[in-house]
Amino acid sequence: MLVEYVWPKLKRKKFYFQHDGAGAHYAIAVREWLDENFSDHWIGRRGPFDWPARSPDLTPCDFFLWGYLKDIVFKKPPATLMELQQSIEEACEQVTEEMCRKACRSVMQRLRDCLHREGHFLSY
Incomplete structure (x- = not known):
């Protein structure tokens, strides 16, 4: 892919x-x-900028985007690869600039919460 x-x-x-x-x-x-x-x-893991494999969900993609897109894409499970691709593209078009801003604004608080929980996963 x-x-x-x-x-x-x-x-x-x-x-x-x-x-x-x-x-x-x-x-x-x-x-x-x-x-x-x-x-x-x-x-990524062992990349130029290392990111642990099982890190807490601290990036907007991890704590917001992937779940949001999956909810839309699999509301009606695609039957073919073409349907899956089309569904992903349509779901991405539904992500607004304001949604991205809101997710990005929450990063600092998530970092504070992660430090408070000594690196453990966050549950919101």
């Missing part, structure tokens, strides 16, 4: 790619591909 769908849309843009630490995503081949294509612009 990363190679065939995401990369063609992103390869000319300058940004940091945050990669999760799932076991399958930690394979040497995956990390080598990320090093080659994102050089020093990826965040």
